Amino acid sequence: MNLNSPIFDRIRTKSRPQPRQEPTQIRCEFPGCTLPGEHRAPMGRLREGQYFCFCIEHVREYNASYNYFQGMTDNDVAKYQKEAVIGHRPTWTMGVNRTARGFREDGVDPAGFKDDLGMFRARSYRRPAAEAAKPRYGVAAMKALTNLGLDDTADAETIKARYKELVKRLHPDANGGDRSREDKLREIIQAYNYLRSAKLV
Numbered sequence: 223m224n225l226n227s228p229i230f231d232r233i234r235t236k237s238r239p240q241p242r243q244e245p246t247q248i249r250c251e252f253p254g255c256t257l258p259g260e261h262r263a264p265m266g267r268l269r270e271g272q273y274f275c276f277c278i279e280h281v282r283e284y285n286a287s288y289n290y291f292q293g294m295t296d297n298d299v300a301k302y303q304k305e306a307v308i309g310h311r312p313t314w315t316m317g318v319n320r321t322a323r324g325f326r327e328d329g330v331d332p333a334g335f336k337d338d339l340g341m342f343r344a345r346s347y348r349r350p351a352a353e354a355a356k357p358r359y360g361v362a363a364m365k366a367l368t369n370l371g372l373d374d375t376a377d378a379e380t381i382k383a384r385y386k387e388l389v390k391r392l393h394p395d396a397n398g399g400d401r402s403r404e405d406k407l408r409e410i411i412q413a414y415n416y417l418r419s420a421k422l423v
């Protein structure tokens with residue numbers, strides 16, 4: 223019998239279907255949560271293809287706090303990225319009172335949950351308790367955001383997306399040469415330029 227026959231090759235390479243993992247068997251990974259972890263959340267840029275499992279409420283919370291660089295200056299981001307390259311973990315050293323939410327410097331909280339990945343600290347970074355009352359944008363920035371039809375919940379990505387959308391919509395080329403919306407378009411461009419000059423996008 224010729225074991226090198228292409229027929230055997232075909233048999234041997236045929237793969238079995240992987241047994242599907244029942245999502246309801248996984249518990250939400252948020253500390254203290256006992257709900258089924260039916261929703262996957264990417265672990266992040268250094269852990270592509272890896273996921274946390276959360277319940278719907280905690281996946282939303284995680285997604286909302288996911289932007290590592292939210293509220294950081296360009297210098298902070300550059301510093302973080304440089305440190306990430308030389309293999310350090312996100313430790314959020316930018317003057318944040320992490321203990322405010324119960325997480326210590328070493329990522330161990332008093333309840334015994336070890337926050338190795340810093341994901342829950344990221345949330346405390348975004349809205350430190352001491353700064354919660356401090357408005358995110360100044361008066362001029364708020365005016366610019368209003369002109370773009372946005373409010374203070376908008377982040378840089380939202381602003382950029384909104385700006386692109388409005389320019390596309392208001393541009394004379396998109397309106398058969400109709401210039402009646404040019405004033406609005408100019409206002410939009412001015413608002414965006416202001417936000418850019420203020421390093422908010």
Ligand SMILES: [Zn+2]
Pocket residue numbers: 250251252255256257276277278279280
């Ligand atoms: Zn949960």
